[in-house]
Amino acid sequence: MATTLQPPQTGAEEERQKPRPHNGNRGGGFGNLVPETGELRAVAEPRGEPARTGIWIALAAIAMSFAALTSALYVREGSGNDWQRIALPPILWFNTLALIASSITLELARRRIAAYMRGRESNPASATLWLNLTMGLGLVFVAGQYFAWLKLRSVGLYLPTNPNSSFFYLLTGVHAVHVLGGLGGLTRVMVKFRISAQAGASNRGLRRSTLDATSYYWHFMGALWIYLLFILWTKI
Amino acid sequence: MPEPATHAAHHAPTGFIRKYVFSLDHKIIGLQYYALALVAVFTGMVLSWIMRIHLVWPNAPIFGLQWLSKAGAPSGVITPEYYLQLMTMHGTLMVFFVLTNAPFAAFGNYFLPIQIGAEDMAFPRFNMMSFWTTFVAFCILVSSFFVGDGPPLSGWTAYAPLSAVGADSGPGEGMGQTLWALSIFVFCIASLLGALNFIATTLDLRTKGMTLSRMPIVTWAWFITSCISLLAFAVLMPACLLLILDRVAGTSFFIPSGLNISDHLQAHQGGSPLLWQHLFWFFGHPEVYIAILPAIGIVSHILINSMRKPMLSQKVLIYCMMAIGFLSYMVWGHHMFLSGMNPFSALVFSFPTLLITIPATILTLIWLGSLYGSNLRITSASLFCLGFISMFVSGGVSGFFLAQPSIDIYLHATYFVVGHFHMVMGVAAIMGVFAGTYFWFPKMTGRMMNETLGKWHFFLTLIGTYCIFMPFHYLGLAGNVRRYSAFTDDYLVPLIPVHKFITVAALLTGAAQLIFLFNLIHSRFKGAPATPNPWEATSLEWSTPSSPPPFDNFGGVHPVVYHDPYQYGVKSSTGDYLMQTSPEGAGAGDGKK
Numbered sequence: 001m002a003t004t005l006q007p008p009q010t011g012a013e014e015e016r017q018k019p020r021p022h023n024g025n026r027g028g029g030f031g032n033l034v035p036e037t038g039e040l041r042a043v044a045e046p047r048g049e050p051a052r053t054g055i056w057i058a059l060a061a062i063a064m065s066f067a068a069l070t071s072a073l074y075v076r077e078g079s080g081n082d083w084q085r086i087a088l089p090p091i092l093w094f095n096t097l098a099l100i101a102s103s104i105t106l107e108l109a110r111r112r113i114a115a116y117m118r119g120r121e122s123n124p125a126s127a128t129l130w131l132n133l134t135m136g137l138g139l140v141f142v143a144g145q146y147f148a149w150l151k152l153r154s155v156g157l158y159l160p161t162n163p164n165s166s167f168f169y170l171l172t173g174v175h176a177v178h179v180l181g182g183l184g185g186l187t188r189v190m191v192k193f194r195i196s197a198q199a200g201a202s203n204r205g206l207r208r209s210t211l212d213a214t215s216y217y218w219h220f221m222g223a224l225w226i227y228l229l230f231i232l233w234t235k236i
Numbered sequence: 237m238p239e240p241a242t243h244a245a246h247h248a249p250t251g252f253i254r255k256y257v258f259s260l261d262h263k264i265i266g267l268q269y270y271a272l273a274l275v276a277v278f279t280g281m282v283l284s285w286i287m288r289i290h291l292v293w294p295n296a297p298i299f300g301l302q303w304l305s306k307a308g309a310p311s312g313v314i315t316p317e318y319y320l321q322l323m324t325m326h327g328t329l330m331v332f333f334v335l336t337n338a339p340f341a342a343f344g345n346y347f348l349p350i351q352i353g354a355e356d357m358a359f360p361r362f363n364m365m366s367f368w369t370t371f372v373a374f375c376i377l378v379s380s381f382f383v384g385d386g387p388p389l390s391g392w393t394a395y396a397p398l399s400a401v402g403a404d405s406g407p408g409e410g411m412g413q414t415l416w417a418l419s420i421f422v423f424c425i426a427s428l429l430g431a432l433n434f435i436a437t438t439l440d441l442r443t444k445g446m447t448l449s450r451m452p453i454v455t456w457a458w459f460i461t462s463c464i465s466l467l468a469f470a471v472l473m474p475a476c477l478l479l480i481l482d483r484v485a486g487t488s489f490f491i492p493s494g495l496n497i498s499d500h501l502q503a504h505q506g507g508s509p510l511l512w513q514h515l516f517w518f519f520g521h522p523e524v525y526i527a528i529l530p531a532i533g534i535v536s537h538i539l540i541n542s543m544r545k546p547m548l549s550q551k552v553l554i555y556c557m558m559a560i561g562f563l564s565y566m567v568w569g570h571h572m573f574l575s576g577m578n579p580f581s582a583l584v585f586s587f588p589t590l591l592i593t594i595p596a597t598i599l600t601l602i603w604l605g606s607l608y609g610s611n612l613r614i615t616s617a618s619l620f621c622l623g624f625i626s627m628f629v630s631g632g633v634s635g636f637f638l639a640q641p642s643i644d645i646y647l648h649a650t651y652f653v654v655g656h657f658h659m660v661m662g663v664a665a666i667m668g669v670f671a672g673t674y675f676w677f678p679k680m681t682g683r684m685m686n687e688t689l690g691k692w693h694f695f696l697t698l699i700g701t702y703c704i705f706m707p708f709h710y711l712g713l714a715g716n717v718r719r720y721s722a723f724t725d726d727y728l729v730p731l732i733p734v735h736k737f738i739t740v741a742a743l744l745t746g747a748a749q750l751i752f753l754f755n756l757i758h759s760r761f762k763g764a765p766a767t768p769n770p771w772e773a774t775s776l777e778w779s780t781p782s783s784p785p786p787f788d789n790f791g792g793v794h795p796v797v798y799h800d801p802y803q804y805g806v807k808s809s810t811g812d813y814l815m816q817t818s819p820e821g822a823g824a825g826d827g828k829k
Contacts, residue, residue: 050358050440057432057466064470068518072478072511076489080506160486163506170481174474 049209052216059220062178066224069174073167073235086164088232089151095144096229099179102137103222105130106186106215113193113211124197131190134218138183145176164236171228175221182221185214248787258368260360261787265367266346267680269337272367272374276333277666279378281746283326288739290314292732294722305386307407319721320389321408325381327392328416330662331523332423333374338669339530340465341370341430344458346680348434350777351455353443353795355788358436362429369426377419380412388413391719393520396490396512400482401504404497417480424473427465434462443776445797450816452775452801453540453547456554457533460561461526467565468522475515482507513575517568524661525564528628529557531668532599535621538675539603541773542618543610544812546802548602556595556602563592573641574648582641589639593632600629615771616690620671623698624664630702631659634709649719652712655705663701670697670752677756678770682783683763689755693748700745707734772813775801779817 077083109130115121149169152158157165189211196205249255256264286298297312308318345363349356357363380387385407390399394416403410438459442451451459478489482504490512491504536553540546547553569577569585603625612618634656637643647653670693677685716723716731723732769778781791795817803814806821814821 050436053440054359054432054436057435061428061432061466061470064467065474068471068474068515072474072489072515075508075511075514076506079508079511080488080493082506159481160488163488166481166487166489170478174477 049207051207051209051213055213055216059217062220062224066171066174066228069167069171070231073171073231076163076167077235080163082162084162084164086152086157086162086168086236088236089148091144091148091151092229092232095141095148096225098137098140098144099222099225102134102141103219105133105137106218109134110211110215113206117196117206117208124193127193128190128197131186131193135183135186135190138179138186138218142176142179142183145172148172168232168236171232175225175228178224179221182214182218185217189214258364260356260364262345262349262357262360262363263680263784263789265363266342266344268367269345269370270342272371273334273338273342273669276329276337276374278749280326280329280334281749283322283329285743285746286314287319287322287326288735288742290319290721291723292736292739304381308386314721316721317389317407318386320391320406320719321387321412323719324389324391324394324408324416325377325387328377328420331392331527332420333370333377335527335661335665336427336465336523337370339534339665339672340458340461340526341367343454343534343669343672343676344434344461344530345430347676347777348455348458349437349441350780350785350789351452351775351801352438352441352446353776353790353797354437354441355790357433358441359433363433366426366429366433369422369429373419373423373426376415376422380408380415380419383415384411385409386412388416393516394479394512395516396479396482396507396509397492397495397502397504400479400490400507400512401495401497401502402483404500404502414480414483417476417483421473421476421480424469424476427469428473431462431466431469434458435466438462443794443797446776446816449551450797450800452533452537453550453553454530454533454537457529457536457557460557461529464522464529464561464564465526468519468526471515472519475512475519478515479512510572510575510577513572514568517571518565520571521568522561522564524657525560527661527665528668529560531624531665532557532628534668534672534675535624536603537775538617538671539607539612539621540802540804541675541771542613542615542621543606543804544613545606545610545805547606550800550802553599553602556599559595560592563588563595567592570639570644573644579641586639586641590636593636593639596628596632600625600632615674616685616687616694617671617675617771619691619694620667620674623694624667624671626698627659627664627667627701630706631656631661631664635660647712649717650712651708651716651718654718655708655712658708659701659705663705667697670694673756675771676777677759677763678766679777679780679783679785681760681763682766683759684766684770685759685763686755689751693751693755696748696751697745700741700748703741704738704745707738710734769815772811774799774803774813774815776816779815 109127112121112127112130116124116127121127149172152165152168157168159166159169189206192204192206192210249259249261255261259265259268286301289296289298295313298309298314299312301309301314302312305318308315308321314322345357385403388394388399388408389406390409390413394413398405399409399413399417401409402413438451438455442448478487481487482489482491486503488504488507490509491502491507492509493505495502495504536547566588567585569581570589573582573585634652638647638653638656674685674690677683711731711734714731715727717728720728723729723735766783768780768783771778776795776797777785779795780786780789797816798819799814799816799821801816803816803821805812806814808814808818808820810818
């Protein structure tokens with residue numbers, strides 16, 4: 001049967017802090033430590049599921065490294081007089097559509113997974129289908145990027161040819177590596193969902209935080225690609 | 237009262253490999269980082285001895301080196317290039333594998349989860365991966381000693397184009413430099429994973445009652461350091477990637493046109509050496525704060541315990557650490573005043589560099605003001621804390637001078653700079669590590685370290701490091717250029733007696749560290765058994781049911797926290813302190829000033 005999701009955190013145990021009396025200057029630390037109201041400050045139970053926090057932290061680091069690459073691009077453009085704009089392979093636009101579509105299919109998959117996990121839907125096939133579509137579109141994106149590279153090679157633009165081509169391969173390559181990582185995460189989600197769909201598995205099934213973290217990462221890769229496409233279109 | 241844990245983060249391991257080698261337990265991982273840092277620091281120290289001996293006795297053969305490198309040390313006498321190669325490895329090992337590892341990864345991994353009442357880090361598998369990735373990076377780095385021409389000679393800063401053109405630019409610049417870049421790239425991955433773990437753990441796994449303001453200062457220091465680390469290493473990684481591409485793929489990110497090196501015209505065109513410096517120092521300056529902030533936290537934490545009273549203002553102390561972290565991203569250009577960048581931008585970097593001295597000074601004043609009038613318990617740990625403050629101030633004041641471009645024009649690349657960073661970052665952070673070791677050894681092993689040996693260790697180290705590094709300032713002012721393997725110029729020859737004094741001091745101080753090593757190992761097996769809370773401390777690590785703590789840190793329960801971590805000078809049933817987990821005096825005002 002469907003496994004249940006973790007109940008959402010309500011924060012109901014969190015009490016509002018009442019104003020505490022001023023303790024004066026505790027200088028040497030020997031002041032009176034017990035205020036008149038004498039109440040304990042209670043806080044919420046420790047939240048589990050650090051995966052969601054973790055993915056935002058990881059995305060911050062990834063954003064920072066692409067910021068470094070962007071600034072390297074701008075400095076390199078200004079440092080020499082060998083900046084030669086190149087024509088972007090048209091397949092890039094198709095790849096972009098594929099990646100945006102994969103974000104849409106991922107969101108549809110999430111909703112169907114949630115419906116299944118909450119017991120509103122008894123057949124996991126629909127969720128699995130949309131997950132597979134997301135994975136497929138992601139693979140289409142990576143393959144399309146590879147074809148873009150082949151196109152550049154066919155006109156004689158390799159990694160060291162000129163700084164523009166260097167940055168083209170660099171930016172698309174580093175992004176593609178991260179997309180592959182995202183595909184790895186999606187695979188994990190699919191495997192875990194399959195376990196959830198089998199009877200009885202509760203602890204080893206798909207956790208909501210895993211699904212959320214993977215989705216945030218995937219959407220970030222899409223947004224990052226749009227940003228990189230803009231950089232490529234205007235600078236490369 | 238503590239509450240029963242609902243489920244363990246992961247099961248207790250069985251078998252030697254799972255328990256001590258590929259361990260998910262943050263305590264074992266912390267000890268593994270510490271052991272790695274110990275190996276790295278002794279390697280780095282031996283390298284510095286070889287350098288110092290060569291500087292004052294340039295023609296003396298150093299026994300054994302001829303087997304390590306036939307070209308670099310024929311008959312044991314070091315060539316100038318090999319001197320630079322040893323110097324590069326000394327710097328790389330010390331900055332990355334000692335100063336980033338020991339105060340942050342080692343102690344942080346061990347104690348952060350315990351101090352916030354968690355069973356383990358947020359991502360134990362990433363934690364294990366993080367250590368072993370660091371270990372792999374270490375192996376790659378050390379392997380450069382044994383390949384081809386040996387390790388690179390471009391310094392730990394690896395400036396392009398020297399580091400980017402390949403084997404033409406000198407011995408070790410072929411395979412050695414590529415291995416270096418690869419090692420640092422891998423190290424970045426490990427550090428990013430570690431920082432991620434620390435941040436997620438601190439934000440998400442605090443136990444009941446442990447608000448952010450009730451975390452000990454040292455926990456805050458680790459948290460702030462990991463935030464800095466996350467963004468800094470994220471910039472070094474692409475920089476190393478670009479360097480590797482320049483070296484092996486023929487790109488020209490950092491290599492300008494028309495370079496003729498060793499009669500060989502380089503094919504690269506149009507790159508910017510300045511770009512490497514910007515990328516590297518954008519990482520490199522936050523890196524030095526990554527090295528010192530955990531030690532600041534450790535020292536503050538131990539001093540409060542030894543003074544038996546809180547600092548003048550814990551809140552301001554933490555805000556100062558945050559300010560240092562924030563400002564550290566704005567000052568990187570002060571390493572580049574003489575690089576040829578726009579001189580006006582030198583002003584733009586000089587201003588925040590001077591600004592950053594303000595929180596550092598406030599920190600020092602808080603320590604000194606809190607110490608004044610306190611009844612400090614003198615132990616090895618508290619002595620090293622005082623030594624830290626001494627070194628931090630002595631090394632830090634020279635920074636005021638270097639922060640100003642007009643003076644830096646003269647002092648850049650002299651021994652003045654070398655003295656500055658060794659004192660303020662190297663020795664001070666190591667003193668913090670020593671303080672942490674003496675303080676936390678009873679918790680990690682259940683035994684006490686020998687106090688007499690500890691005090692000998694302290695005084696010999698303090699006097700010794702002052703003898704080594706204070707004269708560096710004089711040398712720098714006299715014009716002694718750094719990264720020279722011999723002093724033959726007419727303005728340098730009169731300074732050689734000073735160098736001889738420094739070398740002797742270095743060798744003696746190094747020998748004194750053997751006292752520490754002996755103390756560490758001997759006490760591990762034969763030290764006096766420790767009571768659960770020998771320092772009468774308040775933070776959560778001293779409330780674990782055993783020393784070393786059990787597998788899940790608190791023996792199947794989640795502690796509940798009732799106070800801020802520095803309830804000292806309080807009349808209680810335990811003496812003059814209240815542990816964080818003690819419900820006694822619950823609801824007492826927290827130390828928020």
